[in-house]
Amino acid sequence: MSKEREKLISDAVEKAIAGDMDAINNIEDRVVRSKAKAALAKAKRLQKDGSSPDADLSGSDVPTVSNAPSENPNRMFGDRINQKFPGSLDGDLKDTHIQLKPDQWNDIAIWLKTEDDMLFDSLQCITGMDMGEDILEARYNLHSMKYRFAIEIRIAIPKNKAEIPSIEQVWRIGDWFERETYDMYGISFSGHTDLRRILLPDDWEGWPLRKDYEVQETYHGIVVPKVKEGWE
């Protein structure tokens, strides 16, 4: 777009914001006129919502939430979980995540998904972690399609009793996510209807992404570690 056109559009938008809509309607070139109208709509929206980057996304029909958008969602929902399920939080509230104990996780998950003013309907990922010191952790990234909140739930468990309630029946995508986490870390999700390895063969030994993993020597008679010396 040429400089003159840009100037024409910006002038017209300034006049229109000041109250003179004719300045845009009188533009003869149809393309320039529609561009000016789009720019006007964007400018008005920015004026109304402040200059937050999400402002472009939120249309007027999306219901707003009573809490101020500047408040951190992990603190906000961590606090609400603590009120609804006392004693389920593990440690203090943090900006980055919500640390939970495993016991009530299934109930909490159902509540987070179905409660009217949260509706965390999208489970985006489950990540396994080996935290060292015999602690394993599962991290759940939840997203609310309606309200556009994103939170992270973390559940830490000891390695010798690696068991977390399954949320497979809450978010169906959790089926494969949990199988993958089981495959790599050996965290067994109690209540999962079909907890098998998903990537490695069924008869593989060990949990590969644990820190203390050691590769098995042979698999069905095939040597697993490198055998060709002198290539380096």
Next chain:
Amino acid sequence: MGLLENKFNDNVIVAKLDKLMSWSRSTSPWFFQFGLACCAIEMMAAAASRHDLMRIGMIPRSSPRQADVMIVAGTVTMKMALRVKKLFEQMADPKYVVAMGSCATSGGPYWQHGYHVLKGVDIVVPVDVYVPGCPPRPEALIEGLLKLQEQILQERPLTRKIG
């Protein structure tokens, strides 16, 4: 039509049956399309119209029972290694294997720390030609296949091996 048309009188052409057999084998080694990873894309490109493997007599077959050459194109995991072996065993003699790309020849980028990757497909099946590259270009694959054809041409299937 052909180059040889109307060049001969009513004659008997004498050739070694051995040579004839290996010549006919070398000019039409149908390959088993066995794409496992990114190398398969280059194999497809080699088989498609620009590089056209069919002009050297190679037609992709979907069944191991119809194929003479298995091109192992890509990373062979431990889980797949058993299947590779089984598929190779299903092929009819004479059969050849081309290991395409770094992964199939030596394990490639996974050769030291990849616990799940077979360190070269030659651990489970006998390989005739190795084509290096990550992935090799179609030209490289075609060169490897021409080398294989040369190798097949040297064979004497009927002659009894001495020693």
